[in-house]
Amino acid sequence: MRNEYQANLAEVADTLVQMADLVHTGMWQASRALLDVDAELARHVVAADAHVDAQYQDLQECTYLLLARQAPVAGDLRLLTSALHIARDIERMGDLAAHVAKTALRRTPQPAVVPELHEIISTMADHAHRIAGKLVTVIQDADLQLADQLEHDDNTIDTCKRQLFAILLEPGWAYPIAPAIDAAQLARWYERYADHAVNAGARVRYLATGITLRSSRWVQVRAVQPRARVPATIE
């Protein structure tokens, strides 16, 4: 019974890593679909988000049952409730990747991003990709030094967003309204994606340091897991 419980805890932690990996890949693919005008890839991202949503539902159900059946205390209670918070942030990141992909689809076969904004959107996409990649490692390895970096990385996305708005609001904007509206929403989505990654990373940090660093359940649970990544079904 206890062994099954340990296995269930490990499964929750594993699901978080898989979800983080999926939304990391998802936003990267959404950015490629947007910038390279690839409708097929955009449709794939939208479909893959349903998989993240399903994982989130499963994780919630599993965690609620563990709470109700195992009556965890202290570290395990904290682990499970934190997992719910982290999963929520990751699920939102998946939604935001799907929003980016849907913007690409809405303008297809035309590009949704006008040439003047290609570079700044591409830079935001790069930052978002790097931040989500760090989040995967933070969750997988309970890497707290990397968690500390996330907040700084987030500032670079905010700077990009301001630059993008400065371009949009210049008097000489030579395009119709639609691409300006798209660009404003895209900037917002990349910014929110990074915000959720920072939130999730901060929660791992809180979970690990709030109890006492190396004895935390998160570190213990993650330490016994193989570093398997999610199967490459959406690569």
Added chain:
Amino acid sequence: MRNEYQANLAEVADTLVQMADLVHTGMWQASRALLDVDAELARHVVAADAHVDAQYQDLQECTYLLLARQAPVAGDLRLLTSALHIARDIERMGDLAAHVAKTALRRTPQPAVVPELHEIISTMADHAHRIAGKLVTVIQDADLQLADQLEHDDNTIDTCKRQLFAILLEPGWAYPIAPAIDAAQLARWYERYADHAVNAGARVRYLATGITLRSSRWVQVRAVQPRARVPATIE
């Protein structure tokens, strides 16, 4: 002990009603602040959203502890997990009200909404207010007929959003880019606000009908509650 447990269950249900009431009022005030250019009211809405966030945190902590300590089964387990889902939707509604208020603040003392869009934004605000008002009643009284109406009401907001975009994308748009971007985001926020209300209503419906209509724990728990509304601190 069981009496305390019953009281805790009722408290969770009460908190949901209070949260729904707060975000109902919050979006209405945000809309007034936006359309009447009232910066003080806008600041109030942003501050009040922190109260909703705090209630959401408390509700989560309380629910997790009830799950872990009381090991609820069947109807109570379902009640508590559904409460978490409903609370999440309501908390997002509060965020969206705060977004609307922040848009009002960003342009103050200028109006954020240009005259051509005043009527359509005002109509969206009315619909959003009516939908959130119904949600309060759905949660408070487990009113399933009203829950059924929510989905239809949501369609009217989607229609408004399409109308607003049609105005924005007409070749003759006579304003700068900024108010167009604001309007597109506002329309999105009202639409999302309504979506979350529909989700929350559907969850109450599922909770009540999935078990067996009148014997559901939701109806039982709500039936013994006085119909007290949240104190009028933010009126």
